[in-house]
Amino acid sequence: MKRLLTYFKFNKTEQNGFFVILVIIIVFSIIYSLVSREDKSDPIAHQARVFEQSFHDSTDAADYPNKKFNVADVHLEKRGARSDPDPSTDNNVVDTKLFYFDPNNLSVEAWRELGLSDKQIAVIKNYEKKGGRFKDKNDVRKIYSINAKLYKKLEPYIAIKAETAGPSTATKAPLLYDKFETNHAELIDLNTCDTIALMSLKGIGTILSKRILKYKEVLGGFYRIEQLKEVYGVTPETYDLIKDYIMVSNLEGIKKININHIDANSLGKHPYLSPKDAKLIVNYRDQHGNYANIEDFTKIGTLSDLAIAKIAPYLIFENDSR
Structure with missing residues (x-):
């Protein structure tokens, strides 16, 4: 027993070294316990707070509370919003209401109903302000603020009105019947007119003008403008168009x-x-x-x-x- 105890005896130097090591171990243990408690205390509550903050950050990205979100879509949209400042990614600002529309001079409110953000609408209005016009659907797709996904959604509802070709009414040559619209004093006498005068009336062509003159010859002349309705091809609609521009004044010429x-x-x-x-x-x-x-x-x-x-x-x- 005495022999065994001799192994546990320390001289003065060894005792001092042992106490130094013991103090160092205790200090490091205390430091480690403090750090561990700060990083890992209540891990479940910590994760709950992280998830809650993430959820609120996602829902705050939308301005309207009634829209249903897909969790994956929310995170994708937030990631896109941080990395891509292109206004074409900002598509979830208002409720979408699809309807047939002509993009030319469409109001800001109508664009919003279609699901576009103010940034996207500003791009379109700037395009129009510079004289831009949408002549067909592909012109809408060329607007950089409208991405492929948004265009695919809007494309079936785009209905662009066809622009009338030719010179404007201010510069075009006047039609023959224009003078009869502006000057009712120059009426056509059915008993003295020729085919050229009759063809200047709306709805009267070459064949119908010849048919009117032929009927006048068979009758012996017109004594009332209403007799024009008896000519084959003069419909009630045609008669209503020309009745204010014709007359019968030369009754002496009627064949008896x-x-x-x-x-x-x-x-x-x-x-x-x-x-x-x-x-x-x-x-x-x-x-x-x-x-x-x-x-x-x-x-x-x-x-x-x-x-x-x-x-x-x-x-x-x-x-x-x-």
Whole structure:
């Protein structure tokens, strides 16, 4: 036992060294425990605070509270916002409301409804301010503030109005009918006009103008402008367009039919009488003598009052001064 204890005996120098080492160990132990407590104290609460701060940072990136976020999208957007100052990445400022639109001179409010931020809209308005125009959809895609993803969303709703080609109304040559729109005094007389004058009216072309003149010859002349409706091809819409620019003034030029001398075949060629009506009129004349006036037509009994009224301006009777 004594022999064993001899191994644990220290001389004065060894004792001093042992105490120095012991003090150093104690000091380092205290320092290590303090550092460890500061870094690792309550690790669960620390992680909770980190997650909470990250969540609030993500939701603060949006200005409207009702939008639903995908966590991955939020972090991607935040990372993009830090690394890419391009305004094309700022697409989540307002609620998106898609509708058909013409990008030319579109209001700021409308652009916001489509999902664009103020920075993106400023780029577009600056483009318009410099005289830029969107002629087709590809012009929208060329705006640097609109990225491919945003353009793909907007592209189906872009509806650009076609611009009218040709010279402006201020410099174009006036149409022939313009003078009739501005000066109603220069009316066209249906009984004296030619095809060129008729073609100056809206809705009247080469064929229809010739058809009108042909009908005038068959009638013997017009005595009312409403007779123009009887011409094949003159629709109610066409008549409404030209009625204020035509007139009938030369009634003396109307060709008259001497009802007491004409035969049934010639009389039946008039548009207002059928061959059957013409034969009845001539037969009645042969049986009862010459007609004295238009009232004698009512004695025939087969002609309607309308037919008699229509044919009357084209008839002349014996002893009639017309």
